[in-house]
Amino acid sequence: MIRFDQVVKKFGDNVVLSDLSFEVDPGEFVTLIGPSGSGKTTILRLLMTLERVTSGTIQVGGEYLSHMEKGGKLVPADEKHLRQVRKRIGMVFQQFNLFPNMKVLQNITEAPIRVLGTPRAEAEAKAESLLEMVGLSDKIDAHPSQLSGGQQQRVAIARALAMEPDVLLLDEVTSALDPELVAGVLAVLRQLAETTDITFLCVTHEMQFARDVSDRVVMFDQGHVVEAADPEKLFTEPENARTREFLKAVLDRA
Numbered sequence: 032m033i034r035f036d037q038v039v040k041k042f043g044d045n046v047v048l049s050d051l052s053f054e055v056d057p058g059e060f061v062t063l064i065g066p067s068g069s070g071k072t073t074i075l076r077l078l079m080t081l082e083r084v085t086s087g088t089i090q091v092g093g094e095y096l097s098h099m100e101k102g103g104k105l106v107p108a109d110e111k112h113l114r115q116v117r118k119r120i121g122m123v124f125q126q127f128n129l130f131p132n133m134k135v136l137q138n139i140t141e142a143p144i145r146v147l148g149t150p151r152a153e154a155e156a157k158a159e160s161l162l163e164m165v166g167l168s169d170k171i172d173a174h175p176s177q178l179s180g181g182q183q184q185r186v187a188i189a190r191a192l193a194m195e196p197d198v199l200l201l202d203e204v205t206s207a208l209d210p211e212l213v214a215g216v217l218a219v220l221r222q223l224a225e226t227t228d229i230t231f232l233c234v235t236h237e238m239q240f241a242r243d244v245s246d247r248v249v250m251f252d253q254g255h256v257v258e259a260a261d262p263e264k265l266f267t268e269p270e271n272a273r274t275r276e277f278l279k280a281v282l283d284r285a
């Protein structure tokens with residue numbers, strides 16, 4: 032579903048990703064772990080087309096994201112192509128980024144109506160069922176400022192799902208939450224991972240969540256994949272010294 036092929040990403044002279052290749056299968060839940068600055072967020076931003084590759088290619092669902100085919104050749108994607116492929120990808124951020132002046136319902140229906148052309152009644156019915164799924168049916172007419180951080184994040188998840196993405200990117204979705212609100216958000220994500228065929232790419236410091244929910248965990252350092260394995264293996268018997276060092280530091284801090 033996601034394929035990075037020899038991707039290089041530089042910011043000036045800073046080589047953030049060098050020759051990065053990895054794949055995520057359809058329906059797989061993959062978590063990226065690694066030290067601060069290792070390039071995890073850059074990977075998500077490339078997938079959201081907020082950044083462009085320096086070289087190499089990215090494919091989503093068999094279609095090029097970074098490039099498009101023109102006259103039998105691969106050329107950098109134009110804005111129209113990017114918008115088209117991007118519709119398949121949803122993202123939930125650390126900061127929930129809800130529209131503050133819109134009620135919860137409108138936050139969820141806005142993109143389906145405007146971007147997908149979904150009729151309003153259909154978009155609202157869908158939003159109601161998504162709000163039920165995230166346990167917030169009673170907040171349909173609230174404004175974001177009237178919700179806790181955990182509730183706002185669950186609305187943000189519902190909003191991403193309303194676009195029916197094939198791929199959902201999760202970037203430190205619990206980092207801005209008070210500790211007592213984290214479990215509710217993780218429970219919603221766990222349910223989604225178990226009951227939908229969405230492909231997840233997740234960046235998190237919640238190691239227990241990564242261990243419970245992921246099909247595969249990928250350890251990054253300095254823009255390279257150091258090691259990738261199923262969570263039981265990676266967390267109990269990491270092969271690479273860098274992974275062992277990183278996990279020890281994270282678990283000592285917890």
Ligand SMILES: Nc1ncnc2c1ncn2[C@@H]1O[C@H](COP(=O)(O)OP(=O)(O)OP(=O)(O)O)[C@@H](O)[C@H]1O
Nearest residue numbers: 042043045047065066067068069070071072073074
């Ligand atoms: N827009 C930008 N301009 C310049 N440098 C950038 C930009 N975005 C990221 N970088 C650099 O790219 C590197 C990787 O950053 P990135 O945010 O992807 O790391 P990360 O692994 O997600 O870290 P963290 O866990 O702290 O979020 C860092 O050295 C960062 O300074």
